[in-house]
Amino acid sequence: MKLIRLTAIAGAVLAVCFSIGDASAQNRKIKVATEGAYAPWNFVNSAGKLEGFELDLGAELCKRAKLDCEFVAQDWDGIMPSLLAKKYDAIMAGMNITPKRMETINFTAPYAAGPHGFLILKSSSLAKMPGGEYSLTKDLAGAEKAIEELKPFLKGKVLGAQVSTTNLNWAEKYFKGVVEIREYKTTEQHDLDLAAGRVDAVVVAHSAAKATMDSAVGKDMAIGGPAFSGGILGLGVAVGIRKEDNDLKAAFDAAVKSAIADGTIKTLSMKWFKIDMTPKS
Amino acid sequence: MDFDFLGETFVRLLSGIPLTLELAFSSVGLGIVLAVALALMLRARFLPLGWFADAFVFVFRGTPLLVQLFLIYYGLGQFRPELQEMGLWWFFRAPYYCALLALTLNTAAYGAEIVRGGLQSVPAGQIEAARAFGMSGFTLYRRIVAPIALRQALPAYGNEIILMIKATSLASTITIMEVTGLAHKLISETFRSFEVFFAAGAIYLIVNFAVTRLIWLAEHRIAPDLTLAERTAELH
Amino acid sequence: MPAKSFLELMQWGPQGWLDEMFFATGLTLAVAVTGFLFGLAFGTIAAIAKLSRWRPAELAADGYTTVLRGVPDLLVIYLFYFGGSSITTSIGHMFGATGFVGLPGFFVGTLAIGIVSGAYQTEVIRGAFLAVPPGEIDAARAFGMSGLGLLRRIIGPQVLRYGLPGMGNIWQLVLKESALVAVVGLSLTLPELRLGDLVVFYETRFSDLLRQAHVAAGSTRQPFVFYITAVAFYLVLTTGSTWLFRRAEAWATRGMRRV
Structure with a gap:
């Protein structure tokens, strides 16, 4: 097992190759970035896996928006540049909507808000x-x-x-x-x-x-x-999306709205925060 | 490239230079004292002293400076009550002192090897001759060993100063806003990595160039008989 | 949540962090090896340029080594981290690609380390080449050797012999420098590997040693334990590779007269 792992590491090191990313959301396969260092929103557990409110909620939103989502960890200070560079397609990292950020990227409807x-x-x-x-x-x-x-x-x-x-x-x-x-x-x-x-x-x-x-x-x-x-x-925590990705925004907006309406966000919020962080419109 | 932005960035980064230089020169200055002590310990006849110096050099040269910095800053931060009891907390509380300590210990370990090399370069014949003249102990060190060793060690130490100026950039990882810290803040605010890198890189190159020249002048005063070419060769 | 003991924190398996720290050491080694090899490529090219006596190539190589040796490595890492994708995208466009050309984070991080270490390797390679006595090259030519034969039988072995000690130093430098990627969180994700129904390997994300210590410190709030463990693991890596390089030097200088 150990040997196989090490061989796999070595193999991956050798297999360094260019990957030409596909940016469009049509194929319904997207990558979502989170920080992994902001408990209980998102963090890494001792098994090395991402966990938290946004991981649970993200899975739920992606299911509703019929998206095939993969979560990736990204340091906070590079989280917006890498979205613009199309390393991934969306950010769910406890990120608040602000006018300053809106100059660079777009946000969906907020999925959580708190003081x-x-x-x-x-x-x-x-x-x-x-x-x-x-x-x-x-x-x-x-x-x-x-x-x-x-x-x-x-x-x-x-x-x-x-x-x-x-x-x-x-x-x-x-x-x-x-x-x-x-x-x-x-x-x-x-x-x-x-x-x-x-x-x-x-x-x-x-x-x-x-x-x-x-x-x-x-x-x-x-x-x-x-x-x-x-x-x-900030005006609430929302999914960050590139400005031109209007399809993705629409899909997430609808998913967030339905998750608020049927109480999913409240349930997850009680689970992770012990209080209701559902945004009040 | 946006030259207005580049100029603005350059000016904003300039304000980080004093902190960069302060950290570099204080750590090298304190580090030399420690390096000489370590080098003498390495030559000491009392073995435990030599073992201690050996272990010190081994650990600090064998691990990344960044790990040493985090160990001192975050690692020791965990022991606040104990450090407070010992009356040392005021020191470890300040990020600046933690950075200074990490840089000093690190450069001392490298410096110890340089100083040892310098001491080894003193020809045995010179020491014997001095002994024959009745010199011993401190006088022998001050008049014969130290001047020869110093001349030999200077070029390597000049290199060490440049390395330390570059190493101060790591202090930015523990909230110190020197040139690299300011550059990081600017990049994460504006996302314009090229211009910021360009400006910050230029600042370091200018500073390093100036410091290199100063070191050359110092060497020339201490060892005027070594030609410039020889010294350049040694720097590479 | 009560504070855990050292042994509890350092268990192997999902309860503890020892397995993560262990694999992180593997990634650190992978980063260092890859970065060193990139550096060897850049260093060789720059050394050839410096030896070429063709002015523009010499100037370019001089510029490369001066800048990269004068600027903090952390700054170079930041440039690649924040600007990496735009660099590769524009290079991709020069070769006719369209859209986003991305590189795995591992590649970008090791490339940054390679470019920095290449600047140091240039001087070692150049010095080792110049140390080969020109008379031996003339003699080999007189025997009718040329091109690849000359390189393989006369120049190659001697460059290796003279260059190894310097390369050993640079390897140590690269090994320690690889810790800098922790600041930008370089990681390598390996996909799940199955043989039929058997899961050989679950999808796993690897961080480097320092980053892993950082993550564990943040998660358990016990930084001292993890940084001191990282120190120990780094010492194992540097000591082990020092020993290997000594062996390699002994091998490369075998049969040489000692003076």
Whole structure:
């Protein structure tokens, strides 16, 4: 068995060859990229397999859209360039719809939505930040007032966020100059640094924050301060698709709509997030 | 190629140069001290010292710098309570110090071999002659061994400085925003890998060229009798 | 979830990570070997160009070695990672292909390492060739040898002899450099292999050693265990290959007079 595996590795190494990809969606065979480092949305288990909310949901959406989907792992920082380069045809990686991303790619209807905020250590002085819930879309003035009230707490602290995320954009827009902002390639890395006390807080989606809190590294962590959503934090998590792929968008849109309507998304969301993350229209 | 964007990128990346140079020169500076200590340990008559130095050089030369960096940064980060107790946490808390430590230990391991080579190049006859003149211990090292070894080791050390300037790019993987870190951020924001690579590559080439020239000047002052051609040959 | 012990984490099988780390070591070796061979190809071409005495070729080869030895390897990896597909697509278009020309991630990553290591190999190959005494070539010519015979019997063995120590150093460099692909997450997916009803091999995705340590560290939140294991595995690789290169050197210099 071992020998066969090794022989197979050697064989594959020798069989390096050019592959000319077919970009069209007509054949109903597509590749879907996910990050594999964003539990519980998508992650790699100890058997080396991809798992998570988006893997379950993706299989369901593909079945409804009559697509033959193959999931591939792709690092977050290269996830949009590789979509444009047609390495795969769709992204399901906890990616939020934003106007900035819409300049480059297209999105389907959102399949999940949830608030963002700070993940902190329970012992931190940031635990005293006031709570609340704010929408940057519906009540920008109120949200910005709440942000102003956070600044005295955060002054001089170190914030972590993942590179090219709405969380990072939000932190840079509102807290630049007040805090030091560090950028990480993956959320797992900033979680490790939060646990180690190298950063005082990380800006994350609450869904991911809760998964961290449930893991070994997060036993001393808590969500601090208010919950924010909408605006530059994104308009919901959706499938990312190349602009010209209108057929694929239509197929996914219909699948997402039906999965919302019959409660599939709610069921999967309860399974993975323990709360309902179905987007409210 | 979009030259406006290229120019903008170049200017934005320039702000990373101080950090790149700071990391490179501090690690080489600290690394030399450690390298000399290691090289002397390798020659020590007290065997455990030699074994320690051997093991140090073996581990740091036998594994990738990136692994060493992650082990120090993420690996030791796991032991915060213990490190806090020892009063070392302030050091390991900062990404900058972790990068500096990894780079210093790494260059020390390579430097130890360079210094050892330099020490070995000192002709036995010269040492014997010095002994005959009554020199010994520190004086022998300061007046005979060190100058000869230094001259021999300099070209190799010049190479090591260039390698370290390149190696500082790895610090970007632990949130340090030196030139490569800034370049990575720009690529993932704009998806324009060509222009960013072009600008960042040019910066490194210019910096390396300038540093190479400075090293040549330093060598010329220390060993004016070696011809330029000889030194160039040794650098390759 | 309580923290697991070292032995629990390092089990063989689906419960632990030892099997993943083991196969990841295999991929690291595959990346290094492939990268080294690409480098040998680039290095040989550049060395020939430098020795050609044809100005444009010399200049191109000089430019190649200067740039690739002066720019951090990580930057080259980023260029290939982010821009790789657009490079191959445009090359494909030059040869008349249409649409997207993609390359497996493994190929792109090892090509990047090959281009970097080729710049170092150029100097070793050039130096080894120049070390062959010209008198021996003249003598062989006088015996009527030429072309392939001359290359195979006189130049080849001596270039190998003089070049091996330098190549050994570069191999060590490449082996360590292969860790850089972890930053961009190079992986190799092997398809399922069946013989009749028997599944010989399930579809599996391999990461390199450092990446695997990174993934396991993220998943278990126990980074120290996995990075220290990676250190140990790298030491096995470098020590093993140092030994092999010593054997090869002894073989290549057999029968040589020692002075």
